[in-house]
Amino acid sequence: MRKVFWDNPYQYNLITKVASIVGNRILLEETIAFSFSGGQESDKATINGLPVIASEIEGNFIYYTLEEGHGLRSGDTVTMEIDWPRRYRLMRLHFAAELVLEIVTQKFNLEKIGAHIAEKKARIDFIFDQSIAAFFDEILSEYNLIIEKNMPIKTGFSDMENQRRFWEIEGFSKIPCGGTHVKSTGEVGYVSLKRKNIGGGKERIEISLIDDKQQTL
Numbered sequence: 001m002r003k004v005f006w007d008n009p010y011q012y013n014l015i016t017k018v019a020s021i022v023g024n025r026i027l028l029e030e031t032i033a034f035s036f037s038g039g040q041e042s043d044k045a046t047i048n049g050l051p052v053i054a055s056e057i058e059g060n061f062i063y064y065t066l067e068e069g070h071g072l073r074s075g076d077t078v079t080m081e082i083d084w085p086r087r088y089r090l091m092r093l094h095f096a097a098e099l100v101l102e103i104v105t106q107k108f109n110l111e112k113i114g115a116h117i118a119e120k121k122a123r124i125d126f127i128f129d130q131s132i133a134a135f136f137d138e139i140l141s142e143y144n145l146i147i148e149k150n151m152p153i154k155t156g157f158s159d160m161e162n163q164r165r166f167w168e169i170e171g172f173s174k175i176p177c178g179g180t181h182v183k184s185t186g187e188v189g190y191v192s193l194k195r196k197n198i199g200g201g202k203e204r205i206e207i208s209l210i211d212d213k214q215q216t217l
Contacts, residue, residue, distance in 0.1 A: 001061050002030040005075045009180040012084040018076045025063045035062045039115035040179045042082040094179045097122040102173050122207040130202040133195035150186030
């Protein structure tokens with residue numbers, strides 16, 4: 001299964017074929033619809049206009065579930081579309097969270113225990129028994145510098161057979177990651193940070209985009 005969202009995360013429609021079908025679970029030859037992984041939420045997608053109600057990763061494949069009565073058969077040519085404005089916000093927030101996490105890791109050596117990237121907000125959870133807000137000025141100072149430099153974001157396979165991916169900013173960091181990414185740090189944009197204490201010596205950073213620009217294709 002070719003995952004077009006890695007080759008071109010800006011592609012929002014795709015003509016492909018049904019590789020196999022079991023009931024309402026469909027496997028396509030290619031896909032542009034990301035399925036929940038690494039904390040990044042799944043894309044909202046349709047196949048021939050029918051809404052995808054669930055997706056599951058099994059090995060190197062992604063299976064999509066449609067509602068009853070979809071009428072599709074193995075070998076059918078279909079059109080897949082994703083909610084592009086939502087995908088673009090997820091891409092930007094995903095990388096904003098990646099940058100914040102890497103800055104915190106490099107500067108303060110805190111242990112991450114969880115993360116989630118949604119359409120409107122991302123969060124990262126750490127083991128820490130003090131207020132993490134004390135670090136916000138320093139985090140944002142370095143974050144904003146990287147955004148202002150508009151540095152290219154390189155992505156690729158570190159292990160093609162097992163489909164392990166990475167992102168890299170030259171001179172800053174190279175990190176394992178299988179999510180979708182924008183092309184440069186300038187495209188990510190500026191963020192605001194909010195602290196939340198989640199108890200038990202755990203701190204959360206909530207990340208929101210300051211603007212909500214859309215990508216024109």
